[in-house]
Amino acid sequence: MTKGRIAGAAIVALVLLFALLGPILVPGDPYAQSLAKALSGPEAAAPFGYDHLGRSLWHRLAHALRLSPLIAVASVLTAGIAGLALGGIAASRGGWIDRGLTLLADSLLALPGLLMVLIALSIAPATAVGFWAGLSLILWVEFFRLTRATGRAVLGSPAVTASRLLGFGPGYILRRHLWPEIAPVLLTAAAFGAATAIMGIAALGFVSVGMRAPTPELGLMMVELLPYWREAPHALLTPVTATFALLLGLVLLAGGRQA
Amino acid sequence: MPLLSRALQAVMVALIVGVATFLMMQSLPGDAAFRIAAGRYGYDNVNAGAAEAVRAELGLDGPLLGQLLRWMGDLARLDLGVSLISGQPVWGEIAHQLGASAELAAAALLLSLLIGPPLGIIAGLNPGGWFDRALLVVSTALKAAPQFLIGLALIVILAVELRWLPAAGYGEPQHFVLPALALALGLAAVSARIARNAAAEAAASAWWRFSEGKGLSRNRTLMRHGLRNLAVPLLTCVGLQFVTLVEGVVVIESIFGWPGIGHALVHAVFSRDVPMVQGAALTLGLSFVIVNAMIDLALRRVDPRGAA
Numbered sequence: 001m002t003k004g005r006i007a008g009a010a011i012v013a014l015v016l017l018f019a020l021l022g023p024i025l026v027p028g029d030p031y032a033q034s035l036a037k038a039l040s041g042p043e044a045a046a047p048f049g050y051d052h053l054g055r056s057l058w059h060r061l062a063h064a065l066r067l068s069p070l071i072a073v074a075s076v077l078t079a080g081i082a083g084l085a086l087g088g089i090a091a092s093r094g095g096w097i098d099r100g101l102t103l104l105a106d107s108l109l110a111l112p113g114l115l116m117v118l119i120a121l122s123i124a125p126a127t128a129v130g131f132w133a134g135l136s137l138i139l140w141v142e143f144f145r146l147t148r149a150t151g152r153a154v155l156g157s158p159a160v161t162a163s164r165l166l167g168f169g170p171g172y173i174l175r176r177h178l179w180p181e182i183a184p185v186l187l188t189a190a191a192f193g194a195a196t197a198i199m200g201i202a203a204l205g206f207v208s209v210g211m212r213a214p215t216p217e218l219g220l221m222m223v224e225l226l227p228y229w230r231e232a233p234h235a236l237l238t239p240v241t242a243t244f245a246l247l248l249g250l251v252l253l254a255g256g257r258q259a
Numbered sequence: 260m261p262l263l264s265r266a267l268q269a270v271m272v273a274l275i276v277g278v279a280t281f282l283m284m285q286s287l288p289g290d291a292a293f294r295i296a297a298g299r300y301g302y303d304n305v306n307a308g309a310a311e312a313v314r315a316e317l318g319l320d321g322p323l324l325g326q327l328l329r330w331m332g333d334l335a336r337l338d339l340g341v342s343l344i345s346g347q348p349v350w351g352e353i354a355h356q357l358g359a360s361a362e363l364a365a366a367a368l369l370l371s372l373l374i375g376p377p378l379g380i381i382a383g384l385n386p387g388g389w390f391d392r393a394l395l396v397v398s399t400a401l402k403a404a405p406q407f408l409i410g411l412a413l414i415v416i417l418a419v420e421l422r423w424l425p426a427a428g429y430g431e432p433q434h435f436v437l438p439a440l441a442l443a444l445g446l447a448a449v450s451a452r453i454a455r456n457a458a459a460e461a462a463a464s465a466w467w468r469f470s471e472g473k474g475l476s477r478n479r480t481l482m483r484h485g486l487r488n489l490a491v492p493l494l495t496c497v498g499l500q501f502v503t504l505v506e507g508v509v510v511i512e513s514i515f516g517w518p519g520i521g522h523a524l525v526h527a528v529f530s531r532d533v534p535m536v537q538g539a540a541l542t543l544g545l546s547f548v549i550v551n552a553m554i555d556l557a558l559r560r561v562d563p564r565g566a567a
Contacts, residue, residue: 103264103267103268103271104271104275106268106271107268107271107272107274107275107544108275109502110268110272110502110544110545110547110548110551111272111275111276111540111543111544111547112502112505112506112508112509112521112524112540112543112544113502113506114506114509114510115279115509115524115540115543116279118524118525118528119279119280119282119283119528119536121528122283122286122287122528122531123282123283123286195403199405202405202407202408203405203406203407203510206407206411206510206514207407207510207513207514207525209525209528209529219407222411226411226414226415229415229419230419236415240408240411240412243405243408244403244404244408247403247404247405248399248400248403250403251399251402251403252399252403
């Protein structure tokens with residue numbers, strides 16, 4: 001682990017810790033309004049102040065920071081498993097299966113990633129399931145390419161040929177040859193995938209085609225609070241800072257990807 | 260051979276768009292025949308008879324597979340029909356929007372190339388120096404910030420606080436600055452890193468030392484030998500960045516009210532205008548394939564060794 005990765009892991013852990021423990025430390029409701037306090041500053045019951053509808057930003061932020069990472073983790077897990085499986089099949093089978101899957105992956109890369117999410121969302125509007133399906137559909141490509149590239153190199157190596165000749169099956173080769181090569185880069189791919197997912201959810205929320213009000217969601221909070229920038233800069237800065245911190249943490253955790 | 264695989268990729272892009280939009284059409288609430296009839300004859304002229312005629316003509320009551328084949332057949336003939344919202348032919352609208360998007364994308368790419376690689380080369384020639392480290396911090400922060408967040412920061416600082424530039428609009432040169440900059444900063448962060456690594460590698464190479472040893476100054480070495488070597492990874496990077504650019508165009512256009520294809524895509528999805536979704540997605544995907552095919556060819560010219 002490099003210094004950057006440790007710092008990244010620490011930032012992500014801090015943000016997630018706030019999301020989990022925030023509402024326990026200061027009990028409250030992200031939907032409860034007290035209009036008299038709209039846009040007012042921090043107080044004991046609402047340490048980050050209030051938004052334009054008099055809802056506690058502390059609680060809205062904590063719930064938003066539960067929603068996006070949860071969708072991101074679910075999508076990365078689905079995409080990771082699918083990408084590993086398909087990449088493994090492509091690398092070991094070769095031939096037209098390999099060519100077909102690679103073509104499919106390359107073509108998905110050519111389309112704007114958010115398109116799949118938008119279409120999934122038009123089938124299941126404003127739901128976590130829609131986001132999960134759309135994001136999984138675009139994120140598996142990275143895992144697939146990674147597994148296929150590593151897999152081809154490993155499966156062609158003399159070590160694997162030796163294992164095969166000794167009579168070991170595909171399960172053994174997967175566990176003892178392929179997995180040790182892929183595992184270290186999986187963390188990088190997963191962190192980038194999670195960052196992509198969180199960015200996508202926030203970006204669509206920001207242009208009002210993602211989650212819908214009154215759900216607390218990072219991008220949605222930003223676009224709701226943007227008109228009140230002059231009256232209450234702290235209100236807009238709350239989701240902006242949190243989103244940036246989370247993404248910075250994930251990018252640092254991913255580590256330097258070589259160009 | 261590379262052109263053949265790009266052509267296959269283009270066909271595959273069309274297939275994916277076709278299937279995805281077909282699923283979208285199927286999932287829409289209500290009766291597709293009514294919607295298409297409304298698109299054809301206008302909402303005031305639709306009745307059950309017109310809907311039945313459309314249903315019979317398009318085979319909308321047949322099995323799903325037959326509908327899908329018909330749907331893909333229309334797509335193969337590039338017959339996208341008319342927008343369900345504006346009633347105008349999809350291709351006419353797309354041609355209009357593509358111009359606006361291409362302008363914005365070109366401005367952003369140019370701006371990012373003016374910012375990123377020069378800074379990266381300066382940093383790479385003195386690796387480990389203060390400028391190199393500062394650039395690393397700035398580019399890491401910019402890479403972590405999504406484009407819409409950069410756009411938001413630019414609007415708040417340059418448009419709302421300083422009142423230097425309009426926050427949204429289209430038509431005047433000053434309208435270009437904020438959306439192009441919002442896209443360019445993220446791209447520049449990546450191209451600066453790549454230029455930096457390539458420059459550091461070049462400056463440590465044997466041919467660089469030979470060139471300086473024979474008496475060329477550092478600037479002459481960079482100009483005569485360095486730039487062409489740096490161009491190879493940078494060109495590859497520009498090709499990859501086209502994804503980021505297309506993706507960014509979708510979001511940034513919506514934020515800044517830019518009348519381009521990304522804006523159209525988001526609105527079409529929002530208002531369930533399936534023909535427009537199909538047209539916009541197809542155009543974005545195919546232009547990506549075409550740009551990458553051109554970059555494949557350009558790389559061969561820059562680096563005739565055939566390594567690329």
